Amino acid sequence: MTAEFGVLGVVAAQVSGRSVDLGHARQRSVLGVLLVEAGRPVPVDQLIDRVWGESVPQRVTNALYSYISRLRRALADAPTVAIQRQPGGYRVTADPQTVDLHRFRRLVAQARNEALDQRATEQYAQALGLWRGEPLAGLESPWLTSMRHVLLRERFAAELDRNDVLLRLGRHAELLPDLAAAVTDHPLDERLAEQSMLALYRCGRQADADEQYRRIRRCLADELGSDPGLALRSLHERILAADPGLMAPPAGANASGARLAAVAAAAPAQLPADVRAFTGRAEELAVLDRLLPTAGGSDTTTSTGTAPTIALLSGTAGVGKSALAVRWAHHARPAFPDGQLYVDLRGYDAEQPVAAADALAWFLNSLGIRGPEIPLEVEERAARYRSALAGRQMLILLDNASSVEQIRPLLPGSGSCLVLITSRDSLPGMVAVHGAERVNLDLLPLAEAVGLLRRLIGARVDREPSAAAELAAACARLPLALRIGAELAATRTDATLAELVVELGDHSRLDLLDAGGDPRAEVRAVFSWSYQNLPADAARVFRLFGLQPGVDAHVDAVAALTGVRAAEARRLLGLLARASLINACGPGRYGMHDLLRAYAGELAAEHDPAPDRRTALTTLFDHYLARSVAAMAALYPTPTAEVGDPDAARRWIAAEWPNLAAICLHGAAHGWRRHAIALAETLFRYLDEGGPVAEAVTVTSAAVTAARAEGDLRAQAQALSNLGRLHRRHGQLDRAAETYRQALARYVGLGDRAAEAGALRNLGSVRWRQGHYRQAAEHYQQALALYQGAGDEAGQADALVRLALVDERLGDQEQAVERLQPALELFAQLDDEYSEAYVFSLIARLRRREDQLELSAARLELSLAAVREMGGRTGEAYVLTDLAAVYACLGRPTDAAGHLRQALLLHRRIGDRASEAEVLNDLGRVLGAAGNPAGARAQHAEALALASEIGDRYELARAHDGIAATYENTDEPDLARPHHEHARELFSALSVPNVPGHAGPGDTGAVNRQPTDQSQHAP
Template identity: 50%
Template sequence: MPHRSTGPVFDLPPLDVSGVSTLPDLATVLRALRRRHARQRRDGELTYRELAARTGWSTAAVAEYLTGRTLPPTDRFDILVGLLGATPVEQGMLATARDRVAEQHRRTPRRPAGSGQRSVPRQLPADVFGFTGRGEQLAHLDDMLAGPAPTAVVISAVSGTAGVGKTALAVHWAHRVADRFPDGQLYLNLRGYDPEQPMRPTDALARLLASLRVTGAEIPVDVEDRAARYRTQLAGRRMLIVLDNAATVEQVRPLLPGTPSCAVVVTSRDRLAGLVARDGARRVDLDLLPLPDAVALLRQLVGARAETEPGAVATLANLCARLPLALRVAAERAAAHPDATLAELTAELADRQRRLELMDADGDPRAAVTAVFSWSVQHLPASAARTFRMLGLHPGTDFDEYAAAALTGTGPAAARDDLAVLARAHLLHPVPTARHGMHDLLRGYASQLAGAHESEDGRRAGLGRLLDAYLGTVRSATELLDLADPRRRSGVEPPAGAGRPLVEPGGAGRPLDGAGAARRWLDTELPNLAAVATHAGTSGWPGHAVELSALLYRYLDGGHYAEALTIHSQAYQAAESTGDQTGQAHALLGIGVAHLHMCRYERAVDPLRRALAVARRAGDRSQQARVLTVLGNLERLRGRPGPAAGHLRQALELAGSAGDDAQQALALSNLGTVDAQQGRYEPAVEHFARAAALSRRAGNRLGEATALTNLGLAEQRLSRHRSAAGHLERALAVFRQLGHRQGQANALDNLGSVHLSLDQPHRAVEYFTEALGLCREIADREVQAWVLNGLGEAARSTGRPAEAVTHHTEALGIAADIGVREPQARAHTGLGHAHRDLGDLDLARQHLELALAGYTELGSLDAQQVRRALAALTAPADG
């Protein structure tokens, strides 16, 4: 094809950047520069993948820069405009424009709630009641933000012993300066000195990225890539990050932003010398409260009685070692006994401390706080004291009365009363959703008490009841949500001869009042369920780990892919340890499916092949069919329809011989998709209709909704738009009832396409926009690429080709990054039509040729439409 002739790029007039003041403005100029560079080099635009290869950045980062979602850091911006062919003069003008955008971004006021703009994280815990003193340290922190704009990230390391009030200081100061950070505040407890495993940097980055609306498949695998993506997300933003309870410099360093508009406060018992020496952190050393401040805090907490016994208050402050945590616990002990004088209470504490000091051969400087805890716990009612001890065994981070009841073997009402007593004594603290948490010092102390006062059998029985309660509630929740596998028994079958008992269906756990309550419980408890699965698998309850994996499979499949990897991986290890082949196959399937959803296709292959091998050794035809169906879907996504159909036909035959209607339906649905992608819509309709009927017969509502979604899509391609819309609306209603967000996104995307075909583009945009929001929530990048292409087609149909270019460009970047070929071809098609509408026929031709190559390689009939569009494009020029 002929290309329009152009001179060298330095002979072209400079770009007009005078009106650039926002990120979208800047992105528009960058895309124009990219198009100009493509004409100059005469072999197409630099793709996201090419730019990523030349820079070492991720393709996702390149896409965010060129679509205006993220402001590139200065050094990256300079590299990018150089690669895109900007002249030296233009580079200077563009750098000025970038600085103008950055300044405008810094000045942008906080967005009001409900404005529809990108949500701003506000993660700070509640400010501490009665915060007292620390004036010098607060002033030191204030100094961080004083003076001219910083040229490097401002970091403050607050260090001090346990219980000295590091978190209270950091959170109190953060609330004071929150308005200086209009882009939000992030808070993360790194659990550096937690009795369980401290949070790994890779997990911490996943949490932080999720707070910045980067989740699932958008989160890179390796810690270095995650750190780079995190820095990219923070670039140009004014944010405050509080990293609480760090153990080491190595735990913190990957979590530091790279932009000077952010500030970081780190708290740790360690002095973090490396953070000061290498990263320029300013140390704030926190010592014991000065005696006047400790006395003032006690007076505020105890009330009027403190005014009448000043000597006793001072003595009590010293007995608490002037540690704020101990002072608060002791003050509550005093407030709970209004009839006793402070002198009497102080004498009692002093006596207990002397006894503990005699037993403390190591001279632990925290003996004072242990004494205060001991003193407080000693005066608890017996049931509350035992509840406190048993809560130290909980493997998760927070709990409700039902978990406490399971640990103690009591009822929820009694557990609720005990939790209230413990909260009043400051031995627990409240967390959102009417739950409780425990300071790591208190948790460690509670665990020690459990070891000293509860027998090994008693501790194991309590943990067994807790695991049973979680398992029972998961079972109830998945049944209420129609997410239970109808083929599974209530327990996990042991392999022949293993002698492992079934997990009993008892331990009902928390009662759930309907599907809504079930969904809320699962969403709230998911971090605890991951911790419980890990504890079960490593501490002698392998059956519980395997059963949790099996019961949660469909729930996790609906968008919780990172947690799915944790839970299924633990289940596989547990099943392997007991020789449970069925459990191994199911867990490996779960691992492979999670990777598949996260578009990590190469990583999905190995666990799926291993799952198939295990299922074959076990002679489990139904499980073989399940794995082959997923392998078929994987091959389809990789653009290999022949191998995909081969796997799916094997799956259909195995499922039929096993009498497994649900699995036959799933294999048929996927076969229909393969047919549809190759333009065989009538056979696809037959497959989808049969799949819906089989799913209905099997009581599998999720499978039925999936088949109806696909049926609607196939009928749309046959121009049966009204019928298609009916099937899709039925599917959407079921997905919403089930809370299956990925299914909702698929149905909404297809409804958008149907309404485009019905010449209702504004209605289509409503569906696409809702689908896009869901895709970003669950980080389903494959569906996101489809939806963005739909938005591009809707924009072009309403006369907005420039907006269509933006949407199709973002879709192309995502699809190329994850290696999904059909959305790439569709994006090139949309870009070809949009550039034709904009009058850039050379660029239109390039994109349509790429689309034709992609569709031809896929064996898609869409290639014919693209070929006709190319012919129409070249006909005038040839004439």
């Protein structure tokens, strides 16, 4: 008898076409977990955690054994199916392809790798046809909820891929209704908007396509504060220009180039420019060609479950590994239509090699994953990266790698990808463990070396063949040295090649450069030859350029480094670029090969006194610090400051961020500690309000290290406070508490009572999040006393509000109002209209007076306009949440839901996971009040998973309580009972006496705002 199983809907089983009774929800949850892992054992502890979460009954193992026994009896008629107990746990022996989820994934993978679009369409139709509704429907636990969202995202990704295929086939008209519905459900998805715009345009609706673009541009601006991406903007311009290339391909067209054209706008294409006058290496290129999926060798598209194809180009420095890799990668692009990723790992840079974590952050951002969504830990980043690449045909070029450890986290898990690595090291571990195909690059054969000179110099090589051969030999037949020698020869038209060879020999008395331990890489003489022919001012720029720790440098930065005007710096950089001693890498930006950087640094040590070198770097760091201060002033202006261009400031920080981070790390380690401290502090608000989360932690940690080395307690305390806030924002509450304690100890040592009060407030905010309300109140009381002693009225008002929120949470609303009244008066005396409006809204919500609520809404709307004008995303998110709470009390759930959705998007962009859980619960309760139990349940389920992950017990309790409410007055009231029980247990453990009522008109339960560690306004 045959068996079929389903999890893409209600968990179900059929044996020979007959439905099997799988029992109650918890028993079906057990089978659902086992089916998701079909064929693999699930450890007992993991099975229990996935099925019950935190609500584990006392005799859980007995319950589990009972459920397993019943499931075995239910499936007894299927002889090929068994639930086996193994040393590793329990395992369903069913063929994974009898489970709809695994069949769905296989069909989607096949469709993504299918060469024929018509066949791909059929496979997508089969895959999507397996869905019967919400996956794992009716089953509740943190893991099941999280898995449900993962599966829904997989379905959406498959639908987007299916849409691309249908558009390629010219089936835009039949696709348009589905696209219109999907755009309504996903108004901020740019890829979906592209598909909809293209379909509208092909249907002759150019105006509607234009309106679609304008709609998503407004949404992105209003809800995320950002503009459409390059791909969407480019498509819009092509539509306005009526680009004929946008029309549907002819019937039957299905070349790989068509697919490349269809996805090129959305696919990352990060390969550096191809190398001018590339010569030779035919044998090595042929070896790489055999790795392509169509070449009969390793088939990178056979299965997403296979290992990726890996090629390793190894050889000495300057031998042309990067040039060969880039040349071949451009040649191979059509085989990788989903894009090409590139990173220079700088593995042999003694100062700034690229860590795997940073490379992963770059790749994830390139794959469309926003900064706040990028995990902090390298293992989690690597897992997210592998998931993002699953089933995608991509080429990943890892340039200048130094070790297997640097590479391993960057390897995809999908056989549809090819990884190309360049390294001076042979990296035997890549071959032995990961099966890499090694291609060793030796010196260019003499004929190819002369051929490269011929392409670079011209007919002079043919007029002096012997001298050309001697020149090639003098350049060690290394492409890097050959190019430098050729550039010099091209500028010395008055000299014969023979004379230049003699001149080069005159410099052979210099010590030869041993690059990478290979005695054949003796290229210092060639570098010296080129360097000695530079004008003195250009030679000085070259030497100092090698000292700067950043990835590259803009003309303005080089001007600061060298003490010349920008125009003069541009002229001298042009000389160096023409001599191949630096390379242009963007408008006004220049980089340097690592061998040349090392050589320039040696020359600087020889010719530039240490005080001059230090002055140059100090001036450079001063330049970056001053520009950072100006950029932050433009992003977050004050009433008395001159307003700058915030868009230009944001672009400058984004372009210079690798250099700014490098300066912080270099400064902390090499004696510019004050710059590291000041730069990290200056940029902190940008980093805190949606900047790169992990890099923010790295830079702020460097500031802590620098402050400790300086013995500066105040700088330590400030940097620790900032670091604690980053940990809190990312939901790492225990780590945040420990960091805040360290900051508090330093402020106590300084005797700074006001700062000590702020540290106590911050520590209280973490205890609040963890549900330790009595401890939070103690910290707030201590802070209040210190503020009173210092005569700090703003601090007193802030502490009173926080204490009032504790009172309200613990059920004493009268005491809460008594504390809020003097806080309100203090904020009024201080002319702090923002905080005054917030506290007034708190009092109005606690007293439930409609006139005060209406006035609160008006005042908060003014606050919202003001905070948006100031550009503070965090403040905007909080005011939106406050307004939503007031609107809910006034019986305006639609307005409340709209504001909460905006706040949710902002918190996600910022990366404030704790606030995200809170707003999800608020939105769930508002939707429930509006008569949308399914929508409410979805929001509470997300909050449940997130609160469970970060340890926010109050939001976890609210999530259970909210889910229970969605099942009441339905035909499944029994599903409400376990959630009610969990909520009561959690509220009781938190000493919260009154379980919040379910949201209805005029009822939002507990006051929404959670205390934070910000001091710009009341919590």
